[in-house]
Amino acid sequence: MQRHIITWALSLGLLSTASLANDIQIDYPGSHQAWQLRHCFQQAPAQMQAHGEATLTLTADWQWQGRSLTPRGRRLALPAGEAGCLQYTVKPRAGNHNQRSSRFRAQHPDSLLLSVDDWQWQASDQSQRQWPQVTINHPADVQVSAPWQLLKRSARQTHYQMKPSPSYANGFLAMGPMQLRTLALGESRLRLAIMAGNHTEHSDLLSDWVKQMAASVARVGESFPLPEVQVLVVLMTGSQGPVPWGQVNRAGGQGVLLVVNPESSRASLFADWTAAHEFSHLLMPYTPYDRWLSEGFASYHQNITRMRVGLLDEPTAWSKLIAGFERGQRTAQQRSAPVLKEAGRRHNMQMYWGGAVFALKADVALQQQSGGRMSLSKTLAGLQDCCLDTGRSWTARSLFQEMDRISASTVFTRLYEQEVKRAPFMEYADLLRELGIERNAYGRIRFNDQAPKALIRQRISLGY
Numbered sequence: 001m002q003r004h005i006i007t008w009a010l011s012l013g014l015l016s017t018a019s020l021a022n023d024i025q026i027d028y029p030g031s032h033q034a035w036q037l038r039h040c041f042q043q044a045p046a047q048m049q050a051h052g053e054a055t056l057t058l059t060a061d062w063q064w065q066g067r068s069l070t071p072r073g074r075r076l077a078l079p080a081g082e083a084g085c086l087q088y089t090v091k092p093r094a095g096n097h098n099q100r101s102s103r104f105r106a107q108h109p110d111s112l113l114l115s116v117d118d119w120q121w122q123a124s125d126q127s128q129r130q131w132p133q134v135t136i137n138h139p140a141d142v143q144v145s146a147p148w149q150l151l152k153r154s155a156r157q158t159h160y161q162m163k164p165s166p167s168y169a170n171g172f173l174a175m176g177p178m179q180l181r182t183l184a185l186g187e188s189r190l191r192l193a194i195m196a197g198n199h200t201e202h203s204d205l206l207s208d209w210v211k212q213m214a215a216s217v218a219r220v221g222e223s224f225p226l227p228e229v230q231v232l233v234v235l236m237t238g239s240q241g242p243v244p245w246g247q248v249n250r251a252g253g254q255g256v257l258l259v260v261n262p263e264s265s266r267a268s269l270f271a272d273w274t275a276a277h278e279f280s281h282l283l284m285p286y287t288p289y290d291r292w293l294s295e296g297f298a299s300y301h302q303n304i305t306r307m308r309v310g311l312l313d314e315p316t317a318w319s320k321l322i323a324g325f326e327r328g329q330r331t332a333q334q335r336s337a338p339v340l341k342e343a344g345r346r347h348n349m350q351m352y353w354g355g356a357v358f359a360l361k362a363d364v365a366l367q368q369q370s371g372g373r374m375s376l377s378k379t380l381a382g383l384q385d386c387c388l389d390t391g392r393s394w395t396a397r398s399l400f401q402e403m404d405r406i407s408a409s410t411v412f413t414r415l416y417e418q419e420v421k422r423a424p425f426m427e428y429a430d431l432l433r434e435l436g437i438e439r440n441a442y443g444r445i446r447f448n449d450q451a452p453k454a455l456i457r458q459r460i461s462l463g464y
């Protein structure tokens with residue numbers, strides 16, 4: 001929109017303040033070509049800032065109302081308070097930020113997969129502004145998938161509302177030929193986008209699979225944890241296993257990315273743990289400084305969720321948990337972080353499975369103290385009401401204070417202070433014995449229903 005039109009429309013009162021406050025329009029011509037982005041303000045900020053170095057590489061030709069601008073470092077100065085539009089070109093082929101690998105480029109030559117932050121200049125005073133709406137104009141053979149809240153979609157236009165999200169998080173904008181489906185799960189909507197390449201025949205199977213994995217997670221917190229989530233499935237050959245990669249994303253909104261091998265069978269896809277793990281991450285808010293916590297709870301729930309919907313039978317689910325605990329304890333005894341709280345990327349098994357023992361211990365303690373009225377699942381259901389979609393990051397301490405409040409207990413902060421901050425791994429052998437989970441000489445799981453906490457084990461298995 002040109003300046004004189006804005007001025008004219010404002011003077012006639014034709015445009016509301018909100019619609020002009022901060023809107024982004026993208027004209028994407030398709031097939032990797034550069035696109036124009038126009039970010040219009042009713043009152044410009046003094047500065048725009050680049051998220052990182054990538055933004056400087058991927059964008060060019062910055063103009064304010066037709067006048068050229070030059071960035072200084074990661075900042076672009078604008079005439080503060082003026083109405084108008086910042087326009088620039090995004091060159092998705094510049095740099096190496098768009099395509100995750102040469103294999104992706106070869107198998108999806110007409111598609112883009114870009115971090116949502118890499119190509120955007122953001123108002124330096126964004127926290128005091130409304131978040132922009134984004135309108136993407138695209139050819140009819142291009143579909144768009146983004147983590148932002150979807151407002152409207154038509155053949156050539158996709159319209160989103162941006163909202164606050166935690167700093168330093170990942171998120172993806174995908175554009176290209178995709179199969180789009182909206183999967184309803186109770187009140188929630190999964191916005192599934194399948195980037196299929198040459199393997200377009202799998203969309204029914206993949207929809208079923210995504211829905212079942214998400215539904216298993218919905219069995220934990222009474223409903224699926226979020227009202228809306230982006231699910232991006234990228235089909236790629238050339239890797240081992242049915243789901244060679246998965247990740248949960250928090251930038252721009254909540255999203256799950258799953259890379260699926262199109263040569264895998266239905267049975268192997270449904271037997272894989274990755275999707276249940278990634279969806280389980282959504283039961284908790286973003287805790288970037290405590291990876292043991294987010295990975296631990298997801299590792300616990302990837303088995304609990306699948307057991308509750310019958311994707312895993314009870315002995316198999318518990319044997320997978322115990323195998324994980326043992327791997328974690330073994331590595332914690334060898335070369336590990338001195339305490340679980342400090343376990344990071346270099347201590348994967350300690351971090352994933354130490355955190356999973358924490359989740360089991362907290363679950364059992366809550367059930368025991370409350371006589372079965374409270375549980376980890378009920379606490380996570382409480383998180384849905386207050387804390388999952390706020391766009392903030394949490395520390396373990398702040399989240400555990402909230403979880404103690406929800407569960408009317410001190411279980412989370414107590415376990416955190418007394419064990420996670422003091423030992424490399426939590427003891428679990430006695431706990432398994434009390435729950436009546438035993439192994440015979442061949443390593444097979446047996447349940448002892450006479451054990452003192454056998455009822456708690458049954459409640460965990462069945463989810464009531």
Ligand SMILES: [Zn+2]
Nearest residue numbers: 277281295298
């Ligand atoms: Zn994970």
